Amino acid sequence: MRDTPTYRAQGAPKDRCYLLQRLQESAGSFVSGTELSESLKISRTAVWFKIQALKEAGFEIDAMPQRGYKIDSLPNVLHAILLGEAAKARDLQAELLYYPVLDSTNNEAERQLAKGRPAPFAILSGQQTAGRGRRQRKWHSESKDNLYLTVAFDPQMPANQLQHFTLWSGIYLCRALQKSLPETDLQIKWPNDLYGHGRKFAGMLTEARIDAEGLNTLLFGFGLNVNSDPKDYPEEIREIATSLLACKGSSLPLNELAVVCVEAILQAYETCIQNTDATALRKAWEPLDCLAGKPVRTESHGSVIEGTARGIDDSGALRIEDAAGKIHLVHAGDVTLARIRV
Secondary structure, eight states, X not given: OOOOOOOOOOOOOHHHXXXXXXXXXXXXXXXXXHHHHHHHTSOHHHXXXXXXXXXXXXXXXXXXXXXEEEEEEOOSSOOHHHHHHHHHHTTOSSEEXXXXXXXXXXXXXXXXHHTTOOSSEEEEESOBSSOBOGGGOBOOOOOTTSEEEEEEEOOOBOGGGGTTHHXXXXXXXXXHHHTTOTTSOEEEETTTEEEETTEXXXXXXXXXXXXXXXXXXXXXXXXXXXSOOGGGSOTTTTTTBOOHHHHHSSOOOHHHHHHHHHHHHHHHHHHHHHOOOTTHHHHHXXXXXXXXXXXXXXXXXXXXXXXXXXXXXXXXXXXXXXTTSXXXXXXXXXXXXXXOOO
């Protein structure tokens, strides 16, 4: 039996949080070491060591004798302190756990649930060594410029109540991210990919544990290409993948965006369990549908269907119209763009 891997979440010590907050409040002016040491009730030498720890984490801080410390810029990578600030600013109703490196955020979420951690909570990482997508496909997740996260839930309810959770999550995530890229039309490719400029920039993976009594745990994994350059992607995905950076033309604040994404997933969960209108999902999906009106091909359980995508029905199934005008409903499977045979 293989040992269960152990990873350590990055903490946000109160003293470092205070130092960072005080330096940001100074608006580019120097804050004396004496003031900081007196506020924290520690020596100036201890303040220096804490400042060094922040600098090693990527915070650009100037230090000058007789003047003190001044912060020049914040790192645009995930960091526990910055995540905490962003979560507090949006009053996020979920605990955030950040790990510099993980095998998989879904794996760690499952481990945390097994230890009894109360849900909902979110696992975030700057790098995954064994990231995966649907059907155990490898998800390229080596860049710290991107976002890898999992939100864990403990539903304890009938499984059919959350059967559309992935679709609702895609809708809420697409809407939330669109606010950061107003000039780019972001869309959803059924059932679990987000697209911009005709290329994939994010993928979703939902995993659940179900028994006779219903849905016990629910894990929603989300991989988002944020500030990475598609030119650096592996050759096999370079022509089909993109990032928000490439779509917008400038970088986005990673920690704030992470909190926005977690918030969107929480909102999708609430909508999914409370919504009783069977047409609401279809109406919300329509303006974001990447495949609508396009020739597609799908293969599931050895059966191949080719035709034109006609949106989804009230159950969330993909509607494909074949050459004879017959509508086929696809509830699961991979869908690719293809030419209709004539």
